[in-house]
Structures are given as C-alpha cells and as structure tokens.
Amino acid sequence: MKICVLCNKNKAILKRPKTSQQICKECFYYVFETEIHHTIVDNKLFKPGDRIAIAASGGKDSTVLAYVIKLLNNRYNYGLNLFLLSVDEGITGYRDDSLETVKRNQQQYDLPLEIVSYRQLYGWSMDEIVKEVGLKNNCTFCGVFRRQALDRGAMLLNVDHIITGHNADDIAETVLMNILRGDIARLQRCTEIVTTGDERIKRSKPFKYTYEKEIVMYAYFKKLDYFSTECVYSPNAYRGYARTFLKDLESIRPSTIIDIIHSGEAFQIKQDVKLPTQGTCKRCGYMSSNELCKACILLEGLNRGLPKLGIGKTNRMRKIHGDMPDNTSTIQHLDTLKNEANNNKCKDLLKWSTKTTPTAVTQEMHGGRYASRSAINVLLQTDSEICSMWYQPY
Amino acid sequence: MSLKVKLSFSGGMELLFNNNKSAEVKIPASINPPNPTNMQDLIFWIRDNLLKERPGLFISENTVRPGILVLINETDWELEGELDYEIKDGDDIVFISTLHGG
Incomplete structure (x- = not known):
C-alpha cells in the first residue's frame, strides 16, 4: 500500500499528473479545490456582488465547475450570485438528455437555470440545420451559434461574467490546433484566462490549470451526476486528432499539458504582423472582425437555402447570388435584446421590492450592480411607485 | 481455478459494451500459464x-x-x-473515458 505524501497517514488513491505525487482522497479534494481557489484569487476573476453564469452542458467539466464554484463561494465568501446557463442546440438523443442532467444539477446545487435555444435565437435547431447542410460542416454552425447563444443568454440573466469548464487539456489542445492552422490571432487569445466577449460580458476559465484526469477523478469520487455521450452528429474530427496526439504525449510525460499552455502564453508575435481589428456586426450588433459576423452569414445562408454561404468564400457566393433580400429573417439585434433585458430587470426589481425594504432597493440601484444607465433612470422614475408598493398591504 | 471480478465502464465507455455499465465476470486465474492473470491479460480478455x-477506442498499443x-x-x-x-x-x-465533451 502506498501512503499519501501530503498527510503521511492515509492510503494514496491518486497519482497527480501535474506533480506525480501520490495522494489520498481527502488531500486530493483539498488540493484540487484549493488550487482552483488560488487561480481565482491570483487572477482576480471575481469581485463581491458579481453575477456569474456557469456555462452548463451537463458534461463532466461544467458539472464539476458548478459544484466547486458553489462550494468555494460558500467557503471563502466570494459573495457571488451564481446561475446555470445552458444552450439547447436542438439535438435529439444528445442535448435533450444532457439538459435533463443540467436540470438535475439545478436541483442538486440549488441554482437558478436559464436555457436558451438555437430554435428561439436563430429559428433553426441543429436537427433542422443538419437536414439542410448534411454532416460535413454542421460543427461549424454549432460552434459559431453556441458562442453567441451563451452571450445572449448571459444578457437575459443580466450577468457580468460567464465561466466555462475548459480545462488544461482543452487549452493545450487548442494551442496545438491554432499552431497547426496558423491562426495567430486565436493563438494569442486562447491561453488567456479572461477574455471579453460582447461589450461587458467577461468569459473566464477557472479550470485553466486543472487537469482533465483530476476533474474526472473528482467527479468519480464525489459521485457527481454528469452526462457523457458523444454528440450524435460526429465529433469535430480535427480536434479529435489534436486530442489523441495530446493524450499520447501526456502518457509519456504528463507535464506536457502545462508546458504547451506555457508555450502558448509565451508566444511572441512580431510587431508588424497585422491582426484583425474587432468591430461589431452591422446586422446583429455582435462583435465581429468583419462587416457581418459569422453567425449572421451562416444564418442568411440557411434562410436563403444557400448553406455554403458562410463556409467557403463568402465573396464569391455573394457575386453569384447577390445581397440578402430584405424579407429574410435575421438574428435579433443586441440592442433590442439589451432593452428587453433591462425591462425584465425593472420588472424583477419591482417584484423583489415587495419583499424587501425601499432602502435596500435604492441601494441596489445605486450600488452599481446594474451597469446600464438607462435602466437606472427608469428605476429612478419609478422610485415612488416602488415605495408605495412596499407599503401596500398584500 | 477462476477469479471473480467486477468490471465497470463509464464516461462513455459503456457505449462500447452494449451500454452495459457493469459486469460481474469469472476469468481464469492464469490466462497465460504459468503466470498469474494480470491487468494486461484482463484487458485482452475484455x-x-x-x-x-x-x-480501437478501447485498446491502443497493447494497453x-x-x-x-x-x-x-x-x-x-x-x-x-x-x-x-x-x-x-x-x-x-473501473474504466472511465475522459474523451467526451464537458
């Protein structure tokens, strides 16, 4: 029997890939959770009062993320308001099952859940998209649509920040893929622990330095309920190759994963290399380095029966097929979404005000929790209304 | 002589085994006589x-x-x-696949 090298007492149950130490179950829980806490603190990921959406797919990483963040929030008093945010791509036999897992997690962890669907945002489910485009480029649609879907869901929840379950293995894999593809812009971004998506919504990866092996072992020993089935529409082949290669490297030398992340971080790009500048999509307002964002072009292709529009050379397709007719449906503009979210916020606050004191409401309004000036203005106008509601006997 | 062993498959591995998450099996105490059965033998036996x-999704280069x-x-x-x-x-x-999305 091997003894834990940390407590020198209990039976070791795990060999840590990062350090090769053999440790017992209790010490494993402690180091696993504490390292994530240090990642959060060292990178100043959160501040008290932050509203955080945990991107939850029902898979191992996001399930462990929700569990650990909730635990750390209580243990170290981060003062976070946590939410689960899921995307329903509309994939029968895959996402419908995994969403059931998320719904169970919602009960188990007692966190509010918001689900945004491709059908509701884009008018197309993945099942319908696959019928149209086949099994070749479907992952492109899914990936591009998911990123926007999370940001849009976050706006509906009025959160400041989305956290995802990307782990060290995922990031190392992405570094490899970006090197192989020569994607300099992404290579620079992909190792950053915090990125900014649309305007004010941050994205971060608290598991950036956490090995997949430890996440799976943690879920196993803690008996966490997660979903693991491959997507029915074939996995992303390119990522699959990178993953197999990385796993082969890891089996020879486990520190490879951290080393690759480190290389990605240290990559220096010559000053005179032109990187794309970020603007916004003129059709939907989402960030984009082109006039139109990828999601809008892909959606236009679907709606016009030209699914290849956003896949190959868009310019050539435009020459052949011309511009989009006016009556084609598009993604809701972000400004409209923001207004809607603001209205909901006001309604929520009014509802909430019946449960709390007027002073608390006023503090809430002035506390800077609501970034939008216009929302605060609306609320100031209704201040007296809130007060009168409070005093009304219900 | 045979050994009773409990096997479990999870994290997506069960798909390779007809969606069976676990199995109680009896295996020979020495698959490769005279050596006692080890993990290498068990993996091939499975x-x-x-x-x-x-x-190919279970075994690669004999492990x-x-x-x-x-x-x-x-x-x-x-x-x-x-x-x-x-x-x-x-x-x-227990065998757990980590190769599925999270």
Whole structure:
C-alpha cells in the first residue's frame, strides 16, 4: 500500500499528473479545490456582488465547475450570485438528455437555470440545420451559434461574467490546433484566462490549470451526476486528432499539458504582423472582425437555402447570388435584446421590492450592480411607485 | 481455478459494451500459464469476450487507449503497477473515458 505524501497517514488513491505525487482522497479534494481557489484569487476573476453564469452542458467539466464554484463561494465568501446557463442546440438523443442532467444539477446545487435555444435565437435547431447542410460542416454552425447563444443568454440573466469548464487539456489542445492552422490571432487569445466577449460580458476559465484526469477523478469520487455521450452528429474530427496526439504525449510525460499552455502564453508575435481589428456586426450588433459576423452569414445562408454561404468564400457566393433580400429573417439585434433585458430587470426589481425594504432597493440601484444607465433612470422614475408598493398591504 | 471480478465502464465507455455499465465476470486465474492473470491479460480478455464494437477506442498499443482512466479497488491504477498488477479474487475494476465533451 502506498501512503499519501501530503498527510503521511492515509492510503494514496491518486497519482497527480501535474506533480506525480501520490495522494489520498481527502488531500486530493483539498488540493484540487484549493488550487482552483488560488487561480481565482491570483487572477482576480471575481469581485463581491458579481453575477456569474456557469456555462452548463451537463458534461463532466461544467458539472464539476458548478459544484466547486458553489462550494468555494460558500467557503471563502466570494459573495457571488451564481446561475446555470445552458444552450439547447436542438439535438435529439444528445442535448435533450444532457439538459435533463443540467436540470438535475439545478436541483442538486440549488441554482437558478436559464436555457436558451438555437430554435428561439436563430429559428433553426441543429436537427433542422443538419437536414439542410448534411454532416460535413454542421460543427461549424454549432460552434459559431453556441458562442453567441451563451452571450445572449448571459444578457437575459443580466450577468457580468460567464465561466466555462475548459480545462488544461482543452487549452493545450487548442494551442496545438491554432499552431497547426496558423491562426495567430486565436493563438494569442486562447491561453488567456479572461477574455471579453460582447461589450461587458467577461468569459473566464477557472479550470485553466486543472487537469482533465483530476476533474474526472473528482467527479468519480464525489459521485457527481454528469452526462457523457458523444454528440450524435460526429465529433469535430480535427480536434479529435489534436486530442489523441495530446493524450499520447501526456502518457509519456504528463507535464506536457502545462508546458504547451506555457508555450502558448509565451508566444511572441512580431510587431508588424497585422491582426484583425474587432468591430461589431452591422446586422446583429455582435462583435465581429468583419462587416457581418459569422453567425449572421451562416444564418442568411440557411434562410436563403444557400448553406455554403458562410463556409467557403463568402465573396464569391455573394457575386453569384447577390445581397440578402430584405424579407429574410435575421438574428435579433443586441440592442433590442439589451432593452428587453433591462425591462425584465425593472420588472424583477419591482417584484423583489415587495419583499424587501425601499432602502435596500435604492441601494441596489445605486450600488452599481446594474451597469446600464438607462435602466437606472427608469428605476429612478419609478422610485415612488416602488415605495408605495412596499407599503401596500398584500 | 477462476477469479471473480467486477468490471465497470463509464464516461462513455459503456457505449462500447452494449451500454452495459457493469459486469460481474469469472476469468481464469492464469490466462497465460504459468503466470498469474494480470491487468494486461484482463484487458485482452475484455477485448475478446466483452467488447462489442470499435476495439480501437478501447485498446491502443497493447494497453488501454490514452485518456481512459483505470481504477483498481477505488485506486488509480498508476499506483498499482498498471499492466503488471496481478488480479485478485473479488477485485473491483473501473474504466472511465475522459474523451467526451464537458
């Protein structure tokens, strides 16, 4: 029997890939959770009062993320308001099952859940998209649509920040893929622990330095309920190759994963290399380095029966097929979404005000929790209304 | 002489075994006489007797494919000698795939 090298007492149950130490179950829980806490603190990921959406797919990483963040929030008093945010791509036999897992997690962890669907945002489910485009480029649609879907869901929840379950293995894999593809812009971004998506919504990866092996072992020993089935529409082949290669490297030398992340971080790009500048999509307002964002072009292709529009050379397709007719449906503009979210916020606050004191409401309004000036203005106008509601006997 | 062993498959591995998450099996105490049955023998035995499809997703270069975690009696097999571990009667062996999305 091997003894834990940390407590020198209990039976070791795990060999840590990062350090090769053999440790017992209790010490494993402690180091696993504490390292994530240090990642959060060292990178100043959160501040008290932050509203955080945990991107939850029902898979191992996001399930462990929700569990650990909730635990750390209580243990170290981060003062976070946590939410689960899921995307329903509309994939029968895959996402419908995994969403059931998320719904169970919602009960188990007692966190509010918001689900945004491709059908509701884009008018197309993945099942319908696959019928149209086949099994070749479907992952492109899914990936591009998911990123926007999370940001849009976050706006509906009025959160400041989305956290995802990307782990060290995922990031190392992405570094490899970006090197192989020569994607300099992404290579620079992909190792950053915090990125900014649309305007004010941050994205971060608290598991950036956490090995997949430890996440799976943690879920196993803690008996966490997660979903693991491959997507029915074939996995992303390119990522699959990178993953197999990385796993082969890891089996020879486990520190490879951290080393690759480190290389990605240290990559220096010559000053005179032109990187794309970020603007916004003129059709939907989402960030984009082109006039139109990828999601809008892909959606236009679907709606016009030209699914290849956003896949190959868009310019050539435009020459052949011309511009989009006016009556084609598009993604809701972000400004409209923001207004809607603001209205909901006001309604929520009014509802909430019946449960709390007027002073608390006023503090809430002035506390800077609501970034939008216009929302605060609306609320100031209704201040007296809130007060009168409070005093009304219900 | 045979050994009774409990096998479990999770994290997506069960798909290779007709969606069976666990199996109680009896295996010869010495698959490769005169040597006692070890993990190497067991892995081949599983491939030949239980695996239903795509052996390449289970075995690669005579061991489990990288990315599959193995626990022997609730302990990481990397602490138990991996392929050289000698199977004992009543052992509980778990295979977990980590290759699925999170």
